[in-house]
Amino acid sequence: MSSSSLRDSTAADALSVSIHDLSRRFGDRVVLSELSLEIAAGEIVALIGPSGCGKSTLLRHIGGLDSPTGGSIAIGGTPVTGLDARSAIAFQEPRLLPWCSITRNVEVGLPRGKRAHDDRDRVAALLELVKLSSSAHLRPREISGGMAQRVSLARALARRPGVLLLDEPFGALDALTRLSMQDLLLDLHAAEPATIVIVTHDVDEALYLADRVILLGAIDAEENAAQASIRSTVVVPGVRPRDRGSGDLAELRAELLEGLGVPTHHLAAR
Amino acid sequence: MSTLRTRVVSVNSGTPVLERPLVDDAVGTPVPTASALPRPPRRWVRATILGAVIPIAVIVLWQAIATSGLVPSYRLPTPLSVWAAGVDLYERGVLYQHIAISTQRVLLGFGIGAIVGLALASIVGLSARASELFAPTLGALRAVPSLAWVPLLGLYLGLNEDSKVALVAIGAFFPVYTTVAPALRHVDAHLVELGRSYGYSGPALLSLVQLPAVVPAVISSLRLALAQAWLFLVAGELLGASLGLGFLLVDSQQNGRIDRLFLTIILLGILGKGTDGAVGLLERFLLKRWGS
Numbered sequence: 001m002s003s004s005s006l007r008d009s010t011a012a013d014a015l016s017v018s019i020h021d022l023s024r025r026f027g028d029r030v031v032l033s034e035l036s037l038e039i040a041a042g043e044i045v046a047l048i049g050p051s052g053c054g055k056s057t058l059l060r061h062i063g064g065l066d067s068p069t070g071g072s073i074a075i076g077g078t079p080v081t082g083l084d085a086r087s088a089i090a091f092q093e094p095r096l097l098p099w100c101s102i103t104r105n106v107e108v109g110l111p112r113g114k115r116a117h118d119d120r121d122r123v124a125a126l127l128e129l130v131k132l133s134s135s136a137h138l139r140p141r142e143i144s145g146g147m148a149q150r151v152s153l154a155r156a157l158a159r160r161p162g163v164l165l166l167d168e169p170f171g172a173l174d175a176l177t178r179l180s181m182q183d184l185l186l187d188l189h190a191a192e193p194a195t196i197v198i199v200t201h202d203v204d205e206a207l208y209l210a211d212r213v214i215l216l217g218a219i220d221a222e223e224n225a226a227q228a229s230i231r232s233t234v235v236v237p238g239v240r241p242r243d244r245g246s247g248d249l250a251e252l253r254a255e256l257l258e259g260l261g262v263p264t265h266h267l268a269a270r
Numbered sequence: 271m272s273t274l275r276t277r278v279v280s281v282n283s284g285t286p287v288l289e290r291p292l293v294d295d296a297v298g299t300p301v302p303t304a305s306a307l308p309r310p311p312r313r314w315v316r317a318t319i320l321g322a323v324i325p326i327a328v329i330v331l332w333q334a335i336a337t338s339g340l341v342p343s344y345r346l347p348t349p350l351s352v353w354a355a356g357v358d359l360y361e362r363g364v365l366y367q368h369i370a371i372s373t374q375r376v377l378l379g380f381g382i383g384a385i386v387g388l389a390l391a392s393i394v395g396l397s398a399r400a401s402e403l404f405a406p407t408l409g410a411l412r413a414v415p416s417l418a419w420v421p422l423l424g425l426y427l428g429l430n431e432d433s434k435v436a437l438v439a440i441g442a443f444f445p446v447y448t449t450v451a452p453a454l455r456h457v458d459a460h461l462v463e464l465g466r467s468y469g470y471s472g473p474a475l476l477s478l479v480q481l482p483a484v485v486p487a488v489i490s491s492l493r494l495a496l497a498q499a500w501l502f503l504v505a506g507e508l509l510g511a512s513l514g515l516g517f518l519l520v521d522s523q524q525n526g527r528i529d530r531l532f533l534t535i536i537l538l539g540i541l542g543k544g545t546d547g548a549v550g551l552l553e554r555f556l557l558k559r560w561g562s
Contacts, residue, residue, distance in 0.1 A: 065463070065467055088468075100482075101481075108468055112468070112470065
């Protein structure tokens with residue numbers, strides 16, 4: 001019911017993301033080096049890589065929170081220059097305003113400047129979608145970490161984003177909550193078909209959610225450990241919802257973990 | 271055992287406080303809320319009684335010393351003669367005037383000082399460049415002892431209301447400025463970035479994130495500012511006034527009216543506590559709305 005009412009209300013279409021030769025340096029330290037990536041509209045792409053490899057930096061650039069020292073990014077064919085209303089970001093920490101109710105926190109995500117008559121209905125529908133209707137009046141300190149991340153997701157969706165950017169959104173949650181949040185995210189993607197770019201440390205999460213998994217890291221480790229670009233791209237087979245225990249995924253999982261420098265002792269079936 | 275129980279019940283049911291849960295139970299409200307109800311009034315009553323212990327003891331001791339002959343009456347008046355002095359001033363119609371003009375100066379000066387303090391603190395707290403520009407100068411001005419302003423203000427503004435209100439405003443300005451500016455600078459950077467990433471900037475960001483985040487700091491600075499306002503008022507009135515509590519202090523000293531001196535000091539205490547209580551009410555309201 002809630003998902004249909006969301007679709008009725010002029011949901012923005014998913015938008016493509018084109019990253020071309022993106023570079024970012026902080027002083028002498030090169031974080032991203034001539035990175036190029038095409039993301040199709042409606043696709044779910046997971047960015048994984050070791051800590052400090054520039055995953056979050058890349059995500060912040062797509063959202064316009066940071067500006068590159070070289071190269072360009074376009075969303076839906078038009079370049080990103082500064083903060084962009086077409087994308088919405090959910091951070092690793094929920095970042096809820098502690099003095100506002102859950103409802104008010106979701107309202108923060110509504111597009112600025114053009115208040116619509118159905119805003120109230122939309123916020124209510126989003127809260128129902130993330131299963132928080134009965135907690136709408138509570139303050140952030142009164143809810144759990146998983147609930148807070150659901151509020152953060154609802155707030156991002158309130159913007160009707162063409163591109164949803166998620167920066168390790170489930171990283172701080174316990175293992176079981178994380179699994180149910182992954183399923184919730186797929187439900188949200190079905191209800192609000194935005195392009196999703198998700199940064200994660202969790203290989204299983206990447207394989208369960210994404211159409212493609214992008215492994216970031218230093219190409220030439222000897223030369224400059226921090227200098228990161230795309231090391232490999234894994235296209236995940238099968239349609240969602242995927243079997244978490246599938247053998248195909250186990251192969252890919254081993255491949256990605258080896259890429260991250262973690263020996264898996266996996267005996268290849270080949 | 272059973273006798274003890276019946277006695278407790280009979281004693282309790284005699285008090286009006288405990289009748290409430292019975293009524294509530296009849297209406298059908300859940301037990302926890304009903305049993306939680308009588309507690310706050312009881313605590314409130316206890317706090318009032320405990321808070322009154324020391325003042326009453328002081329008055330009793332005061333009366334005992336004053337009537338014992340240990341201290342001559344021109345050095346220590348009795349509590350009753352202080353009361354009589356108050357009644358006397360009241361009947362002559364001047365007590366109200368002294369109180370009203372002093373309160374007016376404090377409230378006007380406090381209001382102006384607090385508003386200017388909040389405005390400058392916002393500018394200095396939010397902009398690094400403004401901070402570099404203003405902070406050293408304001409810091410130096412703050413180091414000037416309050417009474418140093420009195421002659422200059424008297425010369426510029428005249429020995430009238432303006433100079434006294436200006437002095438009170440200076441007194442109220444600095445606590446607000448020095449507390450709120452750093453509080454704004456240290457608002458959680460994550461929340462500020464969140465606001466920015468959702469399209470908020472300038473005044474909209476200020477009212478969404480920064481101001482609510484510094485509400486507790488603003489309130490405690492207002493309380494300090496109010497205390498400073500009374501301090502600067504008395505300083506200003508001591509040095510040149512024809513009406514007001516500070517003037518009453520000087521006047522009583524010069525005429526040897528020690529009863530009026532005591533009266534004025536007590537009045538200043540009551541007025542200061544009263545206005546502080548008003549800010550306390552504001553605090554409760556604001557923290558209910560903006561507290562986390």
